[in-house]
Amino acid sequence: MHTPLTDDTKAIMLLCGVFGEDHAVDPLTQTEYNTLARWLFNQQMRPGDLLRQENWNAATIGASFGIRGERLKALLGRGVSLGFAVEEWQRNGIWVISRSDEDYPERYKKHLKDKAPPLIFGVGDRSQVQGGGVAIVGARNVDAEGEDFARKSATLCAHNKMPVVSGGARGVDWIAMTAALEAGGVTIGILADNLLKKSLDRDTRSPISEGRLLLLSPYPPNARFTAGAAIGRNKLIYALADYGLVVSADYKKGGTWTGATEELKRGNSLTIFIRTGENVPLGNKKMLELGAIEWPAVDAPDRLDQQLAEVAKSTERNSVEEKPALQMPLPLP
Structure with missing residues (x-):
């Protein structure tokens, strides 16, 4: 219906x-x-x-x-x-909501203000569009340690009933989304291109029909991939989650670095966690200097949400609130 x-x-x-x-x-x-x-x-x-x-x-x-x-x-x-x-x-099961609709993601309105996209196309359970959980992102080319970390982190989110939000791209994004689904969790993929084609893939049809996979895009369902579109949707990934987690980022290049640093500089930024260790990419280490927080050692597998909230509260940054782009209630219809 x-x-x-x-x-x-x-x-x-x-x-x-x-x-x-x-x-x-x-x-x-x-x-x-x-x-x-x-x-x-x-x-x-x-x-x-x-x-x-x-x-x-x-x-x-x-x-x-x-x-x-x-x-x-x-x-x-x-x-x-x-x-x-x-x-x-x-x-083909695609629906669309606009910034004027009552069920438009409230997180986008509050976090992005006038940068909230006027239209969002979606496939899956529309009631899940309000998001939450952890945005797990990273490079397309990731080493074995990064793959394992992404898989374990996403599985932990699923066990704690926290949605995994990601971009659906090859590499960390899809590894995390797949792991969460395999663990019985809910995943939200925010795509930069071809929502229609992705929704018909063999790997996505079942979890969509089961109500565990929601695919969204601010771009038309048949849109082709462009680097600009991929970078433009990065802020939508973070804005739909409670926390961000960067698994692997190249220093000063690639969409992962661009998206994470953009979020860290935002006046109302999410708490951005990052994978640390001896063998992580240079980009991961540099993000710590920009305000990212080390992903904590999980003290109890069933209280991830509480632990992340406690870490985030204890390390809140005293940043200056961004001024709204328009002097009126935001976002505009």
């Missing part, structure tokens, strides 16, 4: 969505959409109000910030293409 799309979500999809091979008009970027959303907020309007043609001219006038009126009207006029796309996605 599919949850009907709200009018707000329909409008946001028309404005920001990509439908098949139709590239006649460029969808709004997140920055452009935020600007439009700010105008709607000031006018006491909702995105769904733009589904009525009488509001198009008002939006064009009020949103005189570099978005041409013809472009806005062309985007909002893609109703037929949207209908075909949604029908195909739903046929």
Whole structure:
């Protein structure tokens, strides 16, 4: 049974969505959409109000910030293409939520503010979209010690009923996700590309149907991989979890280093734990200098959540709170 799309979500999809091979008009970027959303907020309007043609001219006038009126009207006029796309996605079990929906991840709103993606596509149990648990990340190329650490950490999370959040990429991401599933746990994968293809893989179909694997992406279900997309989704991995755990990171290169250091510099950063030891990569050692915390020796296998909370509380960093990007309730619809 599919949850009907709200009018707000329909409008946001028309404005920001990509439908098949139709590239006649460029969808709004997140920055452009935020600007439009700010105008709607000031006018006491909702995105769904733009589904009525009488509001198009008002939006064009009020949103005189570099978005041409013809472009806005062309985007909002893609109703037929949207209908075909949604029908195909739903046929393959894909659902979509927007920043205006009640079940949009509250963690994204609080942690990312206006950087929270306007749209999220998903496959699996939608009720698990609120996240929690540990974000386990690391390099694609990882040594045997790193593999073993990722597997054991993910298994421990599963035994403590803490979801494992990761990126679904080759290497540490998939090792951790697979280990958690094999241990009977819940895993949330936030993908940078091809949500549709991944959801149909033999390895993912069963845990999805069992309600133990949730796949999410801020990108269209058929999106191809780009390095920029992979780096862009890293903040979504951390933002959906209670804690981060970096298994293996190359120093000053790669998505793992970029994503972890970005999170460590955030004013409202998660607690980021890191694997330590004699043979860890240089990036792991350098992250300790940036504020990451050594992954603790587990004192009791059934109280991981409590132990991590205690360690995080005792090592809280006195960082300056980030100023919100917009002086109004965030995120915008």
